[in-house]
Amino acid sequence: MTSHLGVMILFAACVSLVFGTLLRETPREELRLASRIFIGMVGGAYLVGWIMFLMF
């Protein structure tokens, strides 16, 4: 895989899964936190990408 977006999504999925499992105790809470971290990472990268694209 050489797509920047694909690699970023893969990375965000792995990291968010580990943090979700680490910081919560029940599967439901773990999945919820992991989803929030994942959305934050991918959404944040998209946002920063657009800001850089429009400004520089």
Added chain:
Amino acid sequence: MSRTSRSTVRAEKTATAAVASPVNPLVVGVLAWTVPGAGHLLQGHFRKAVTFFVVLGAMFAIGLAFGGRLFPFQLGEPLVFLAAVAEWTIAVPRVVAGLAGLGGGNVVSVTYEYGNTFLIVSGLLNALVLFDALDRATGRKPR
């Protein structure tokens, strides 16, 4: 909340937190360092152990597949040294990859830096997993 009930709640929290694992924290620490999730498995957290093993193992494998490099300990190159420390925080995959001759680092590959990132971050995440297992073993974190 009255002072008595507040102190009761605090005492209950302390009592809950003080329940240490019957397993020796040193054994937990060494196992968690060598194999991702082994420290949690030893303490009965099967689901967490499997998640850590699969995800961190996959991250390390992806890092190698992307052409990432297994960094040597070079004191003259501080960043290389730190990358080596991070990669050695996930011991067994690092040793196995080294023995298998993987991780030479394909500098011209498009995914070279991604590979390094996956390798380094898998080690750093395993350090967090290790500390979590130790906290549970010593009773600092409720089991």
